[in-house]
Each structure stands twice: as C-alpha cells, then as structure tokens.
Amino acid sequence: MAKPGHVSDSQFESEVLKAEVPVLVDFWAPWCGPCLMVEPIVEELADEYGDKVKFVRMNTDDNVN
Template sequence: MSKAVITITDADFETEVLKAEQPVLVYFWASWCGPCQLMSPLINSAATKYSDRLKVVKMEIDPNPLTVKQYQVEGVPAIRLFLGQEVLISTEGVIGKDKLLELLDTYLNSN
C-alpha cells in the first residue's frame, strides 16, 4: 500500500473514500490557509505511520464545493475519518500531532 497522500476531487470522492476497503482520513485544506501549512506535515506523517491500515487523501476546498458542503466543512484545516459511509472523526482547525495520533489510534486499534 502506498504511503503517499492522494489528492482527490469531488469526482473521485465516492470511489476513493466511500467505497474504500479501509478507513480513509480526508484532509480538507486551502492554498490560502496558513494553518493548513502547519497541518500538512502531520497528515503526511499519519499516512506513513498508518500506511498498513489507513488511506489518507487530501482535498482542496475551493475547487470541490460539493463534498465540502455535503460533509459540512466550515473551516480549514479540517479532518474527517471515514469508514465506508460513516464519519468516525470530524475536526476543524489545527490539531497537534499527539491529538491526531490519539484520535487515529482510538479507531484504528479498535478495528
């Protein structure tokens, strides 16, 4: 399995996230968002650390309004952890590495 973060669009969302066989961490970001620049290395780190049991994708919010609206992303950076159609984690704003890993460990270690 790839350790890279995959960039997706509204058109890819159903296939890459909702129909994925493993949990998917979706990172919503914007090019104009300073705090997003702080979160990007953490997202990359999570993709590497959990590569055996987690798919990590990122979606820029401005060109992808359908998914942003559907999952009520009101601020960036934002994270949603999906398992099929279910949203397990939903955060907005910068979170630290320890908090991110704690949230992921809660769900990934219980499966």
C-alpha cells in the same frame, strides 16, 4: 515522507465512501494557514499508518460541492 493522494468531488464516492479501509480526508485550501501547518503531520501519519488507513487530501477551493 509519504504523500497523501489527492481526491476530487468526482472521485470522493469511489475513493473515500466506498474504500475498503478507513480513510482520513485532509480538507485544505492554499490560503489556509492552519491547513498548511497540518500537512506535515498528515504526511507523518501516512508514513506510520499508511498500511492500515488511506490518507487523501481535498482542495476545497477546487472542489466546492
């Protein structure tokens, strides 16, 4: 399975807002059960649509801004 890239606060503008393709951002936290349940679905979507959409994840505990 394709793994979405990780993005931080400092990268958000360049990697997401200024991306040349649509971006799906998976905001998650290690303690969030529903977030962890969604992870394999996002990976599956990245496998299927990774050539058309950029998939990234942002840990909201590490990036609070």
